[in-house]
Amino acid sequence: MTKAQKYQETLEEIQAVIEGETSMTARYATASCLLAQKFDYFFWTGFYEVDPLKENELVVGPYQGTLGCLRIPFSKGVCGACATQKKTLIVDDVHAFPGHIACDSQTNSEIVVPVLNRKGELAAVLDVDSTSLNSFDAEDQKGLEAIADILHA
Structure with missing residues (x-):
């Protein structure tokens, strides 16, 4: 299976599980779990949410x-940097x-991907780390951005 097919x-799978789910915690937990299980080079996979009080x-x-x-902090x-720029960042080292x-x-x-809410405001960032250098590429960006797009749909 190619990387694109895996994504x-x-x-x-994420869409099927979160369909009808109103809790963002459940939606983010599902995405981080399924991503971590699918990609063996993902060392840390999760979300940092914008704090509404800070x-x-x-x-x-x-x-x-x-x-x-x-x-x-932003x-x-x-x-x-991703939160400030609201764009995906890939850092090789x-x-x-x-x-x-x-x-x-x-x-x-x-790789860090912005997650926008329905109003187009930053809600969170999806952060994926690897223990290897140069782990992420344009295919990861495309796949993770597509997943980020469905989380608040």
Whole structure:
């Protein structure tokens, strides 16, 4: 199965499970679980949600993996940069990224995708880490962005 086919299959599985579900926690938990199970190079897979009580700060949401950072300011790290720019970021070597936050020292590469609500506002970021360098490419971006798009549909 190609990577594109795996993403399509995962998207369909997530859609089937979350259909009719109103809880964003359940939707995010489902996506992080199914993604982590499907892709063996995903070391940490989860969501950082925009904190409605603290402007410009992300708080950890549902995830699969080792302990994540509890909070990330928009001004720090790859997740913060994604939240600020509202665009997907692929980082081949996180140790070379200015302001990188080492939530787990085993992480070497990362992709972070913005998750927008129905109003087009940033609701969360989908963060996927790998222990290998250069793990993520345009195919990962396309697949993860498609999944992010259905979470608030």
